[in-house]
Amino acid sequence: MTAAMEQLVAHSILQGFDAMYGRFLDVTAGAQDRFENQDWLSVHQALKQRINFYDHHVELVSRQIQIMLGRQYANREFLTAVKSSYEDLLLDYPRYDIAESFFNSVYCRIFEHRDINRDKLFVHSSQTGRIAPYPTALTRLYQSENGPHYLFERMMDETPFTLNWEDKSRDIGLIVARLEDEFGAPAMQKARLELIKEPFYRNKAAYLIGRLLLENNTQIPLVLPVLTTENRQLYVDACLCHVDDVSIVFGFARSYFMVYAPAPAALVRFLSELLPNKTHAELYTAIGCQKHGKTELYREFLHHLEHSDDKFELAPGIKGMVMSVFTLPSYGFVFKVIKDKFAPQKEMNRATVKEKYQLVKEHDRVGRMADTQEYRNFSFDRSRFSDTLLEELKREAPSSLIVTDKEIMIKHLYIERRMIPFNLYIEQANDEDLRHAVDEYGKAIKQLAAANIFPGDMLFKNFGVTRHKRVVFYDYDEISYMTEINFRRIPPPRFPEDELSAEPWYSVGTNDVFPEEFRTFLLINPKVRQLFDELHSDLFDPGYWQHLQSNIQQGQFEDVFPYKEKHRLIRAQNHS
16 A cells, blocks of 8 residues: 555545535534524424434445455554544644544444554544634624623624514613623623624524623623524523523533534634533534544543542442443443343343434433433453442343453443432432422423423433433433324223222223323322422323324424523513
């Protein structure tokens, strides 16, 4: 093989990446039209389409290289030289960060995720710390001697939206009143606003995101969600100006934003200044670059290992029937491995489980389903594994395990944010937290159902509580689309003996669900039962579920806001 061939292959990989990211940006650019035309079905289709571009183009490039190289296709030394040529191509390249991840994906596709090391892959970036210049100005700065009302009027006039504002002066007044209440009128009088030019789109909203710059050099994150009225006019629905509230908008249980970002590194750097508690992995993932988010998560994991010495151990909580779950106590994530054999009541196989996890990644998660990152041939230092954990994996998932004297390799696993299992949380919660948790659990089920997801296994152990005390679902092996379920009312008994029988006196189809039964297997704790009956008793009514199904079938998508009701400027009933 010649140097010319190495350069040709490197160019082919980068061209494949450019083709992929071009299509990624094309779909993203359509977000404004979908938002302004209220085409919510297309919003969901575009989300799924954009996610699938990546693997499609990795496969195309891998096949192209196979054809180009013939029998030399599996020559690792050659591809190491290709990597060097690829690095040269990225020296002045604006998207070098995610282009490195694309190279990694092509390499792993060719060699089936084997022989992963720092010589052959971009385990660490070749250009650590470099922020490529944005093709145009990333942000726009607003400042005014005439006070905050004029400042926000200029901002709203310069947004790229083509629709009219329903009542611009009203929205400006509400925004300014909220900010003056938080930071004081004198501070706002001289405030400046730095706003990201491109709106962030997700579900039925557009988000204007930036920061307020106050006189004492204080920087305040600012997020203004914009919605549309029934007659397609715009209004600002909320004003978020605290890190925790903005952090929830970028949460790991939400769908990826669509924001036009030709050079994502600069955008991520700006966002990380607004949200210092968010890692680069989280922020890249939030803007739709989830494959590079996966790379960044792995880099953060390696860094954590270098600065910790605790051992991996089984995750707390009730063991699952499908997954073995373990964690590192000092690390905020769990590792999930599909078991070789499932409990008899789980009528599925490994392929089905993987399909369910992919479905969740592509679906609107409405803040209630945890995102996961999927890895193959993930290597661990054997000395960091507890004996109990190793024995568990050998027993439950031996086909996924390769164990040597120094290394434990897991052929396939998912990494997911660690939460407190809901069943453990409510055992120790005080009365106030218990009420909030039960309410959150009911809202999680309702919001998932409105987004066309039926959790299937609704047991408390399958839900977790985040640091913001939100309840999130994380066990996906039994999820179904709501439209696939037949919600039924239990027929009255024919005879008195029917109620005493161990078997039902009525037929039960494969997709039949009887909401009246939820109370029996969910609400064992009397305190929880009382709260649930008060807050969410409608979940036991088949009619409630059938109504949601009807809405979904008619293309009606309910509003699910990633912020609290108290942050809303205008109540939803004014915009039904």
